Amino acid sequence: MSPDTDPKESFAFSHRARDLRRSTIRVLFDAADQNPDAIRLEVGEPSFTTPQHIIDAASSAAAAGYTHYGPNGGLTSLRELLVDKIQKVNGFKPAFDQVVVTPGAMNGLYSIYAALLNPGDEVLLPTPGFPNMDETVRLLGGRPVFYELERHNGYLPDPDRIASLVTPRTKALFLNTPNNPTGAVIPPERIEAILSVTSERGVWVISDEVYDQLILDDGLPYLSPGSVDTSMPIISVYSFSKVYSMTGWRVGYLVAPPALAQILRTLQEPQVSCPSTISQKAAEAALTGPREPIEAMRSAYVRNRDSAWTRLLELGLEGFRTQGTFYMLVDIAKSGLAPLDFSLRLLEEGGVAVAPGEVFGPGGDEVVRISLANDRENIELGLDALSSFIEKAQSQTS
Numbered sequence: 001m002s003p004d005t006d007p008k009e010s011f012a013f014s015h016r017a018r019d020l021r022r023s024t025i026r027v028l029f030d031a032a033d034q035n036p037d038a039i040r041l042e043v044g045e046p047s048f049t050t051p052q053h054i055i056d057a058a059s060s061a062a063a064a065g066y067t068h069y070g071p072n073g074g075l076t077s078l079r080e081l082l083v084d085k086i087q088k089v090n091g092f093k094p095a096f097d098q099v100v101v102t103p104g105a106m107n108g109l110y111s112i113y114a115a116l117l118n119p120g121d122e123v124l125l126p127t128p129g130f131p132n133m134d135e136t137v138r139l140l141g142g143r144p145v146f147y148e149l150e151r152h153n154g155y156l157p158d159p160d161r162i163a164s165l166v167t168p169r170t171k172a173l174f175l176n177t178p179n180n181p182t183g184a185v186i187p188p189e190r191i192e193a194i195l196s197v198t199s200e201r202g203v204w205v206i207s208d209e210v211y212d213q214l215i216l217d218d219g220l221p222y223l224s225p226g227s228v229d230t231s232m233p234i235i236s237v238y239s240f241s242k243v244y245s246m247t248g249w250r251v252g253y254l255v256a257p258p259a260l261a262q263i264l265r266t267l268q269e270p271q272v273s274c275p276s277t278i279s280q281k282a283a284e285a286a287l288t289g290p291r292e293p294i295e296a297m298r299s300a301y302v303r304n305r306d307s308a309w310t311r312l313l314e315l316g317l318e319g320f321r322t323q324g325t326f327y328m329l330v331d332i333a334k335s336g337l338a339p340l341d342f343s344l345r346l347l348e349e350g351g352v353a354v355a356p357g358e359v360f361g362p363g364g365d366e367v368v369r370i371s372l373a374n375d376r377e378n379i380e381l382g383l384d385a386l387s388s389f390i391e392k393a394q395s396q397t398s
C-alpha cells in the first residue's frame with residue numbers, strides 16, 4: 001500500500017502542503033514549453049549569461065578548495081565586501097554582524113517571515129506585487145493583507161492607505177522598490193512618509209531591493225529605506241540574481257538589526273546549513289570585478305525599455321513606463337478578457353508568452369507583464385502581436 005493509493009489519514013500531507021497553490025505563471029510556462037517557436041516574454045530573469053569573470057572566479061574557487069560547508073550567514077570575506085557595497089550603493093553603513101548572506105533573497109525573505117510571524121499575524125503586501133510573498137506568508141501561518149498600487153498614481157504605495165490597513169495584528173509591511181512587476185521606483189519623500197507610519201504604529205518594514213542597481217533612468221532619485229534612520233526596525237533585502245545575471249547561483253543578502261540578524265543566521269542551520277561556498281566566491285568577484293559587463297546589461301534594459309515604450313505608444317496601447325527592473329506592465333482591459341485567458345490565447349493564436357496579471361495578486365486583474373530582458377526585435381514583435389490580439393478579442397466580443 002503506498003501513500004498515493006491509500007486514502008488513510010496517516011499518510012495525508014500536512015495542511016500546509018495541501019494548501020499550497022500553484023502559481024498561474026507555471027501554467028503559462030508549461031503551455032509555452034509546448035511551443036518551441038514562442039517568443040518568451042513571461043520570464044522573470046535576465047537573458048544574459050553570468051559575466052565571464054564571475055564564472056572564472058567560481059572555477060578557481062572550486063579548484064582552490066572552496067567546496068565545503070561555510071559558516072551560517074555567509075563567508076566573512078563576502079560579508080566585509082557587502083558592508084562596503086551597502087555603504088556605496090544604498091547609502092548606509094551596516095555593522096558587520098548585521099549582514100547575513102542567504103541562498104538567494106527568497107530564502108532570506110522566508111527566514112525573515114519565519115522569525116517574525118506568529119499564526120494569524122498580518123503582513124501588508126503590495127498588489128500588483130511579487131507573488132512569492134503571498135505564498136510565503138500563508139505558508140508560515142501569517143495573513144496577507146494587500147495595499148493597492150494603481151497606475152494612475154504611478155503605482156506608488158499610499159501612506160494613508162497603508163495606515164488605514166494597520167491593525168493590532170499587523171506585524172510587517174513589505175515594500176519593494178524598484179517594484180516587480182510594476183517597474184515603479186518609490187520617491188524618497190514617499191518612503192519617508194511610509195516610514196513615519198510604520199514607526200509610529202510599531203510595524204516592521206521588509207524592504208526588498210533586489211533590483212537596486214537596475215534603475216533605468218539616470219538621475220531618478222533612489223532612496224534605500226534602511227538609510228533613512230538606521231535605528232528603525234527595517235530589514236533590507238538584496239540579491240546578486242538580477243543585477244549580475246546570477247539567478248542560478250542563489251546568492252542574496254540582507255541587513256537586519258543585530259538580534260534579528262543572529263536569529264536569521266541560526267535559522268539557516270535547520271533549513272540550508274549555509275549558502276553555497278562556491279557561489280559566494282563568485283559573488284565576491286561580482287563585487288570586486290569590472291563594472292562594464294554589469295553596466296552593459298543595464299544599458300541593454302534601458303534601450304529595450306525605450307523601444308518598447310515607443311512601440312507601445314505607437315500601437316495605442318496603455319501601460320507603465322518602467323523606471324527600474326526589466327519588466328513592463330501592459331494594460332489589456334480593452335480585450336474584455338481576464339489576463340490568464342488573454343495570455344493563454346495570445347500564446348496559442350499569436351505565439352507570444354506573457355505573464356498574466358492574476359499572478360501578481362488582485363491588483364493585476366487588467367494587465368500582463370512583459371520582460372525587457374529579451375532581444376529588442378522580439379519585444380517589438382511581441383507588442384505587435386499583443387496589440388493585434390486585443391483588436392481581435394475586441395471584435396469578437398462586440
Ligand SMILES: Cc1ncc(COP(=O)(O)O)c(C=O)c1O
Binds near residue numbers: 208238
Ligand atoms: C521582488 C523580488 N524579490 C526577490 C526575488 C528573489 O530573488 P532571488 O533570486 O535572490 O531569490 C525576486 C525574483 O524574482 C523578486 O522579483
